[in-house]
Amino acid sequence: MSAAALSPYLLASAKKSYDSSPSNRVAQNAMSSNDPLTVLLNRDHAALNHQHHYSVRLSKELKATSQKASGRCWIFACLNVMRNQMAKKYDLPDTFQLSQTYTFYWDKLERANYFLNQIIDSKSEPLDERLVQHLLSCPMNDGGQWDMLVGVIEKYGVVPQSAYPDKWSSTASRRFNAIMTALLRDWAMQLRDCAEIPECHKLREKFMVEAHRIATIHFGKPPVKFDWTFESSGKEKKFTRFVDLTPKAFLKEHVPYNVSDQISLINDPRNEYYKLYTVHALGSVIDGPPVLYVNLPVSELKKYALQTLKDDIPVWFGCDVGKEFNRKTQIMDTEQFSYEEFYGTQPTQNKEMRLRYGQSLMTHAMVLVGADQPDASAHPTKWRVENSWGAGDDNGDAGFAMLTDAWFDEYMYQVVVEKKRIEQDDKIKEALKGEVAVLPAWDPMGALA
Numbered sequence: 105m106s107a108a109a110l111s112p113y114l115l116a117s118a119k120k121s122y123d124s125s126p127s128n129r130v131a132q133n134a135m136s137s138n139d140p141l142t143v144l145l146n147r148d149h150a151a152l153n154h155q156h157h158y159s160v161r162l163s164k165e166l167k168a169t170s171q172k173a174s175g176r177c178w179i180f181a182c183l184n185v186m187r188n189q190m191a192k193k194y195d196l197p198d199t200f201q202l203s204q205t206y207t208f209y210w211d212k213l214e215r216a217n218y219f220l221n222q223i224i225d226s227k228s229e230p231l232d233e234r235l236v237q238h239l240l241s242c243p244m245n246d247g248g249q250w251d252m253l254v255g256v257i258e259k260y261g262v263v264p265q266s267a268y269p270d271k272w273s274s275t276a277s278r279r280f281n282a283i284m285t286a287l288l289r290d291w292a293m294q295l296r297d298c299a300e301i302p303e304c305h306k307l308r309e310k311f312m313v314e315a316h317r318i319a320t321i322h323f324g325k326p327p328v329k330f331d332w333t334f335e336s337s338g339k340e341k342k343f344t345r346f347v348d349l350t351p352k353a354f355l356k357e358h359v360p361y362n363v364s365d366q367i368s369l370i371n372d373p374r375n376e377y378y379k380l381y382t383v384h385a386l387g388s389v390i391d392g393p394p395v396l397y398v399n400l401p402v403s404e405l406k407k408y409a410l411q412t413l414k415d416d417i418p419v420w421f422g423c424d425v426g427k428e429f430n431r432k433t434q435i436m437d438t439e440q441f442s443y444e445e446f447y448g449t450q451p452t453q454n455k456e457m458r459l460r461y462g463q464s465l466m467t468h469a470m471v472l473v474g475a476d477q478p479d480a481s482a483h484p485t486k487w488r489v490e491n492s493w494g495a496g497d498d499n500g501d502a503g504f505a506m507l508t509d510a511w512f513d514e515y516m517y518q519v520v521v522e523k524k525r526i527e528q529d530d531k532i533k534e535a536l537k538g539e540v541a542v543l544p545a546w547d548p549m550g551a552l553a
Contacts (some may be wrong), residue, residue: 131446141430144441153508154435156501158474158488163416164191165473166198168503170494172275175246178422178469178553179207180492182253182363183262185418185471189361192416193337194344201265205274206351209323210260211248212280214388216288216315220241220308222385223292224301231296235385238545243288244281247552248388250420250520254363255392260326261351262359267330269359273322280322284315327351332358366420367523369405370397371516372549373456375541377401378531383543383550385507397549398535402513406483408521409472417489418471422518422553425468428511434491434500436507438514455514459548469553470505485509519551 122128134143166188171180174207183202191200222239229236273280291311298304305438329348336342375381383395409419443450451463458464474488486508495503506518526532543549 105107114504125448126536135446141441144443144446145430146440146442147390149437149439150433150435153437153486154433154440154506156488156504156506158476158486160232160410160477160484161474161488162188162413164198165490166191166200167391168490168495168499169201169204170503171204171492171494172270172494174208174275174277175552176204176208176274176277176490178248178250178253179204179211180526181420181469181490181553182250182257182490183207183469184490185420186262186359186361186363188418188473190359191337193360193449194334194358195342196334196336200334203263203265203268205265205270205323206260206268206326207253208246208255208274208277209268209319209326211252211256211388212319212323213285213312213316214256214282214392217243217308217312218390219390220291220295220311221390223295224304224308227298227304234338234347235545239385240289240292242285243292244284244550246277246281248517249386249395249422250366250368251393251395252388254366255387255389257355259365259389261272261355261390262355263327263330263351263354264332267327267332268324271323280319283318287311287314287318302326323529326346330354345507361417364393365522365524366520367526368395368397368518369400369408369526370518370549371402372397372399372459373454374459375399375543380535380538380540381543381549382540383545383547385545386550396540398532399516400532402516403483405516405519406509406512408525409519410475410477410484411525412521413472413475417522418473419464420469420520421472421516422466422469423507424464424466424515424517425470427464427515430475430513432498432500432504434489434493434505436511436515437487438510439510462548464515465548465551466553472519473504483509487512518553 120444167518169180169184171177182543183204187200187202190196202367219239226236226239295307298307309415329350332346332349332354334344377399379399381399382394412419425436428441429436432439453461453463470492472489473490477484486506489505489507491500491503491505493499493503500506
């Protein structure tokens with residue numbers, strides 16, 4: 105069957121349909137001079153439902169942070185969970201931060217090494233084979249997954265931001281990524297041309313020395329030892345000093361949150377629930393933990409997230425932030441925009457079909473810090489979110505966002521909670537003992553937050 109052209113007859117029919125409705129001209133006039141989301145906003149719904157009041161809140165809430173022009177959201181979200189627990193332990197001021205650049209630096213090096221190893225492992229495959237092209241499509245970017253963070257943090261520890269402040273290339277990472285991407289593709293070419301595997305690894309080591317030099321030029325030498333001083337946030341402003349700390353000692357002695365004691369729960373309606381999944385060729389630290397997910401109904405993600413919040417612990421999560429999202433108010437709500445009224449149509453895909461057809465995947469990581477639960481037996485109607493896009497007036501509630509429970513159903517893909525919370529669920533326990541299903545490297549569940 106031959107392809108069908110866009111015919112003059114069809115265009116004339118479409119024009120006639122458009123001209124027959126005066127409301128189309130009204131919508132055209134509104135859209136021609138305004139942001140479409142401003143025009144589409146359902147203001148009555150927003151006024152009734154977008155109040156920042158929550159029945160469940162953390163006992164200590166710190167000021168929102170800013171990842172600036174970088175894709176470090178997953179790192180910010182993790183370190184924001186950790187700093188919250190530190191702030192309670194030491195009565196830290198609400199401006200306290202852990203160094204996101206420190207974790208970023210080591211992730212960059214580990215990611216480069218992981219990529220080069222993947223190139224060596226796949227060197228017998230044709231260059232145009234899908235996995236090889238997937239690896240080459242983006243050898244250096246900023247996003248990541250929870251278990252990748254576990255590998256980096258357990259291996260290198262963490263430091264306060266005062267010990268390793270932001271650098272220009274960590275706040276605006278595009279230039280560094282472009283340089284490293286070009287080099288990594290060049291090194292991949294040389295590795296694929298290398299005849300013997302031992303020789304390939306000698307080349308890889310040479311390339312990693314060069315990668316280390318470039319990363320250190322951009323971000324500076326990470327601290328080996330440092331002192332940590334701070335004043336408490338109370339009226340007395342108690343001064344405290346810890347001296348001669350290493351990053352791993354700081355993590356062990358001063359951070360009351362163990363990243364290794366957590367588990368990733370996902371909601372992927374394409375695949376069987378109560379089963380363990382991983383994604384092929386997804387990772388960063390070669391000797392770190394694999395990326396693992398337990399796939400559950402979305403109601404289970406809500407249950408464990410709410411339990412965690414009620415125990416005064418924030419929750420790292422991954423979602424598709426750009427969908428049904430008001431950037432200025434930072435509201436995520438499936439009912440806040442009225443598409444049908446202006447366009448006469450709207451998308452009809454459900455969560456499963458959006459994943460299958462490329463309309464949705466995980467794009468951003470943030471932190472749940474509160475919820476509004478009408479009664480003890482009900483799901484929350486909305487959730488309070490600590491974002492990492494700054495605390496200005498045009499960033500929600502001083503940098504804090506809101507997502508509705510209906511939005512959670514449609515665009516929430518992952519929450520991270522303590523392993524002990526799921527130990528009483530026999531179905532999850534069986535899943536953890538079972539075979540790990542391997543999703544392809546290009547699967548949506550391999551998207552980096």
